[in-house]
Amino acid sequence: xxxxxxxxxWLQPVVTASILTAFVVYSTWAAFQNANYYVGAAAHRDxxxxxxxxxxxxxxxPGAGHGFAISxxxxxxxxxILIFPLGFRLxxxxxxxxxxxxxxxxxxxxxxxxxxxxxxxxxxFPLFFQNAHRYFWYFGLVxxxxxxxxxxxxxxxxxxxxxxxxxxxxxxxxxxxxxxYSLGCHAGRHICGGSxxxxxxxxxxxxxxxxxxxxxxKHMNFAWTSLIFVAFTDIYVRLVASGAIxxxxxx
Amino acid sequence: xxxxxxxVWRGDANGGDFxxxxxxxxxxxxxxxxxxxxxxxxxxxxxxxxxxxxxxxGSCAAExxxxxxxxxxxxxxxxxxxxxxxxxxxxxxxxxDLVTDVSFNFAMAERVPALLPPPMxxxxxxxxxxxxxxxxxxxxxxxxxxxxxxxxxxRDHEENKQHYAGPRFFIRYAELEMHPLDTxxxxxxxxxEMGLGYCNITKCCTExxxxxxxxxxxxxxxxxxxxxxxxxDPVAWLGRKIRRRTKRTASEASVQPQP
Numbered sequence: 426x427x428x429x430x431x432x433x434x435w436l437q438p439v440v441t442a443s444i445l446t447a448f449v450v451y452s453t454w455a456a457f458q459n460a461n462y463y464v465g466a467a468a469h470r471d472x473x474x475x476x477x478x479x480x481x482x483x484x485x486x487p488g489a490g491h492g493f494a495i496s497x498x499x500x501x502x503x504x505x506i507l508i509f510p511l512g513f514r515l516x517x518x519x520x521x522x523x524x525x526x527x528x529x530x531x532x533x534x535x536x537x538x539x540x541x542x543x544x545x546x547x548x549x550f551p552l553f554f555q556n557a558h559r560y561f562w563y564f565g566l567v568x569x570x571x572x573x574x575x576x577x578x579x580x581x582x583x584x585x586x587x588x589x590x591x592x593x594x595x596x597x598x599x600x601x602x603x604x605x606y607s608l609g610c611h612a613g614r615h616i617c618g619g620s621x622x623x624x625x626x627x628x629x630x631x632x633x634x635x636x637x638x639x640x641x642x643k644h645m646n647f648a649w650t651s652l653i654f655v656a657f658t659d660i661y662v663r664l665v666a667s668g669a670i671x672x673x674x675x676x
Numbered sequence: 677x678x679x680x681x682x683x684v685w686r687g688d689a690n691g692g693d694f695x696x697x698x699x700x701x702x703x704x705x706x707x708x709x710x711x712x713x714x715x716x717x718x719x720x721x722x723x724x725x726x727x728x729x730x731x732x733x734g735s736c737a738a739e740x741x742x743x744x745x746x747x748x749x750x751x752x753x754x755x756x757x758x759x760x761x762x763x764x765x766x767x768x769x770x771x772x773d774l775v776t777d778v779s780f781n782f783a784m785a786e787r788v789p790a791l792l793p794p795p796m797x798x799x800x801x802x803x804x805x806x807x808x809x810x811x812x813x814x815x816x817x818x819x820x821x822x823x824x825x826x827x828x829x830x831r832d833h834e835e836n837k838q839h840y841a842g843p844r845f846f847i848r849y850a851e852l853e854m855h856p857l858d859t860x861x862x863x864x865x866x867x868x869e870m871g872l873g874y875c876n877i878t879k880c881c882t883e884x885x886x887x888x889x890x891x892x893x894x895x896x897x898x899x900x901x902x903x904x905x906x907x908x909d910p911v912a913w914l915g916r917k918i919r920r921r922t923k924r925t926a927s928e929a930s931v932q933p934q935p
């Protein structure tokens with residue numbers, strides 16, 4: 426790589442590529458498992474993996490459904506819904522920055538030469554589809570509502586009553602981080618208030634814009650923590666559902 | 677005092693090479709001080725631009741150890757051990773040594789469609805504090821052009837200079853588009869003529885900005901989203917059709933000539 430930089434500029438793209446690759450490999454594996462994604466009444470719990478919620482397939486395990494199912498769908502239910510969080514993150518302005526650097530080397534780091542001979546950026550097919558980000562944001566908000574509902578529901582353990590387990594905390598933190606990530610979305614910030622010409626003439630949208638801006642400033646932090654934690658949540662539910670660990674009740 | 681080796685690029689448009697200078701370190705110096713010491717002692721013909729020595733004029737922008745920085749704001753004691761490399765900004769044509777021809781930026785500045793306010797009301801124009809603050813961030817720009825220098829769209833692809841304004845001017849476009857008294861619509865223009873879609877938001881411009889302007893988050897991405905409103909969002913398009921906006925749409929608007 427042509428550069429006069431003497432610092433370890435390569436470290437950030439290497440770390441980014443490693444984490445994103447690990448996540449893609451794990452989530453692909455998890456999505457095709459079609460098992461151990463729900464801990465139900467038999468274990469006195471109501472924990473569902475975020476990769477499988479809402480469970481829309483016809484053969485969801487009992488208790489995992491959300492009242493609506495596509496009976497013709499017999500593949501893993503994760504494959505129905507994961508396209509939305511995947512699209513949301515793939516078109517996210519922060520992740521674009523990261524993967525253009527880490528995978529496409531365009532450029533790998535600031536002041537390090539672009540690895541490509543010609544360049545048209547996001548001005549042509551297929552990359553102008555990145556402009557669909559706002560639609561994935563809308564779907565992301567719907568999923569956040571569902572995952573929040575799942576987290577609240579988990580506090581009521583079948584046969585026992587209301588209580589707090591490690592699993593309820595994991596699901597709650599997961600939902601909170603995903604809200605933090607979604608509220609910091611650049612497209613959402615624009616739609617909610619940034620698009621106006623005059624803040625003074627749109628006081629409510631200005632207040633919403635001001636509320637969202639601190640989340641936007643921390644968008645990178647929420648992007649990474651929510652990504653890692655959503656995988657952790659799936660791992661936790663998977664281990665409990667398979668019987669490898671016990672979901673301890675705290676009180 | 678210990679020694680420091682400065683590797684300074686010397687040459688002109690026909691080519692050049694690094695010249696090394698060994699100097700004694702002096703406490704509290706910035707890179708520009710050392711360049712001036714080289715001028716005063718070993719190379720009186722070394723060319724460099726400078727003016728305020730306070731990080732407010734942007735004249736002494738160069739690349740130090742490969743990264744765009746203001747020489748007057750880069751302390752020698754904060755650089756890592758080893759030779760310090762000083763080169764001119766790579767994106768612009770060399771005039772001599774550390775001095776580059778930044779006229780590309782002034783040509784792009786001329787192409788920015790000007791503010792177009794509505795007719796003056798009887799009691800004059802009125803602008804409120806929240807709207808003033810929004811544009812104020814962009815007016816902190818000192819035009820050092822380091823964001824232009826680091827942007828790989830033109831740094832590594834010379835051919836894009838014909839149709840790419842660059843981050844410095846995207847903040848100008850954003851400032852005008854967010855101006856409550858502006859009636860001009862530049863969304864078509866910034867997409868088709870100024871290459872907003874070429875930016876792949878790798879944020880290097882934000883990283884090097886000495887004024888810490890959030891160029892990408894507060895200017896380029898909001899501009900991209902405004903272009904989405906005008907060109908890529910079918911719901912927004914439908915909304916405009918239904919509301920039959922009296923305001924000029926992006927496709928109807930014409931770019932106003934410079935005064």
